[in-house]
Amino acid sequence: MNPVMLGLITIVTGVVGCIGYFFLSNLILDAVLPARGPNAGRNINRANLIRPWLFLLPALTALSLYLAYPVIETLRLSLLDRVQGGGYVWAGFDNYSQMLGEPKFWEAMRNNLLWLIVVPAAATALGLLVAQLTDRIAWGNIAKSLIFMPMAISFVGASVIWKLVYDARPEGSDQIGVLNALYVWMSGEGPQTWLTFPFWNNFFLMVVLIWIQTGFAMVILSAALRGIPEETVEAAILDGANPFQVFFRIKVPQIKNTILVVWTTITVTVLKVFDIVFAMTNGQWETQVLANYMYDKMFRANDWGVGSAAAMVVMLLVTPILVWNVRNARREMR
Template structure:
C-alpha cells in the first residue's frame, strides 16, 4: 500500500475509533447502565457522572499498562532470571555479575561525567541565549537558529558531528572542520578525536549540549518574560548595573524554572544512547549505561544482564521524575 494512503487510513481509523468509543460509551452509560429516568433518575445521573471520567480514561490507562507498566514488570522479572538456564530464577546473580564488570563501572563513571557537564552547560548557555536574544531586535531569528537543533534527531546530530570530527590522511583535504582548523593553526598531523580517552567523552557531550541549549533557551526565555517589570525598574532606580540585575534580581525569581530545566535535561542525559551508539559505539572508554544495556541485551544475548542494567537506569531516573512532579504540583497550588 502507498505510504501516504496508509497514513491517511491510519488517521481515519484512529480518529474514527476514538470518536466511536466515546459516543458509544456515553450511550451505554446513559441509556443502558444508568438511564436518567424513573424514581432513581437523580441517583443514576450522579452514578453516571462519577463513572464517566474513568470510562474516558480507560483507553489511556490500558495503553499505559500495556506499554509502560508491563515492560517494567517484565524487565524486572528478566533481571532475576537466566536465559542460559531456560529462564530459571537466579535472584541477584545478574546484578552481582554486572557489578563485577569493569565495563559497567566505566559506563557509570561516564554517566556521572555527563551528568556534571551536560545539564550545567545546556542550562547556562540556554539562560545566556534567552537573556541576550531578548535584548536585540533580531532576537526571534536568533532563537529560531538556536532552537533548530531540537528538530534534528540524536542520530542525525551524531552524523553531523562525526563529519566535524572526521580525520583524513595528512596528504588529503580534511573534510572535518576540527582537523582543518587544527592543521591551519600549526598542527603537525590530523587527530582521530573520538579515540582520545576522556576528551572523546567531552566531544560527545558537545552534541547533546548543542541540541538541549535550544530547549533550555525557550523555557527560560518564557520565564524571563514573566518577571515583573517593577522589580527590574526598582533595581535600576537603586543604581544596580546589568550584571547585578541579572544575577541578583532575575535569576532568583526564575530559580524554580532553572531547576526544572536542569532536571529535565538530567533525565535525557541518564538515558543517552543514540549519540554514543552512532559515534563510538562505546569504544575508547566512552561506554554509557544505555549503550551497555544494549550491548548485553542484543549483542551478547544476555537478557538477564541487559535487564539488570535497564533497572539500574530506571532507578536513577525515577527519583528525579518524582521530584519534578512534586515541584510541578507545588507550583500549581
C-alpha cells in the same frame, strides 16, 4: 503493500479510532445515565464521576501495557538466567554481581556521572544565557528559532551531523570535518581522530546533547523570564543594581523553580542517553554509557539477565529525579 500506504492507514485508523472511542463511549454514558427524567440530578453526578475514567482509560491501558508490564518483566528477567535450548533458571543476584564485576559497567557509570554533571548544567546555563540575551533585540526571535531547531532533529540525525563535524580524513587530503579543517589550518599539524581520545571524547559526545537541549532550556526559561514582573527589575535598577546584579540577584532567583525543572528534565534525558553514543562511538574508546551497555548486553551478547540488570540500574537512577521533577512541576502549577 507499500509501506507508505501502510503508514497512512495506521495513522488514519489510529486517529479515527481515538475520535470514535471518545465520541461513542461518551454517547453510551449519556444514554445510560440521561441528564433528564426524574433522576436527572443523580444521573449527572454519576456520569461526572465516570466520565474522567473514560478519557483516562486508553492512556492507562497503554501505560500499563507498555510501561508497567515491561518494568516487572525486566525485574523478573534480571533475576533469571536463560538456559540453552529454552527455559530459565533462578539466578538470584548473580546477574547483578557479574555486572558489578565488569570494568565496562563502571566505565559506563563513570561516564554517565560525567554526562550528568556536564550536560544539564551546560544546556541550562546556555539556555538561560540565550533567553536573556535575545529577550530585547529585534532579531531575537530569529536567533531563538535557530537555536531551537536542533530540538526537531532526532538524536541519531544529530549524531550523524556531529560525526561529520569530527570527521578525520587522511593527512594531505581535504578535511571535510569542520573541527579538523580548522585544526589543520590553525595548527598546521595533521588531522586528529577526535572521537578516539579517551576521556575527552566523552565531551565531544556531550556537545551533541547540549546542542539539542539548549533550545529546550531556552524556550522554557525565556517564557519564565517574560513572567517576571517588570517593576521588580525597574525597582532594582533604581536601587542601583547593574545589569549583572539585576540578572543574578533579581531575575534568576525569581525563576529558580523553573530552572530546577529544566535542569532535572534534562538530567532524566541524560541518564537515558543511548542513541548518540550508539551512533557515534558505540561505546568504544571508553565512551560507554549505561543505556548502551544495556543494549550491548541484551542484544549483542544476548545476555538477557545482565542486560535487564543494567536496565534496572538506569531505572533506579532516573526514578528519584523524575519523582522530584513531577512534584516540582506540580508545585509550580499551583
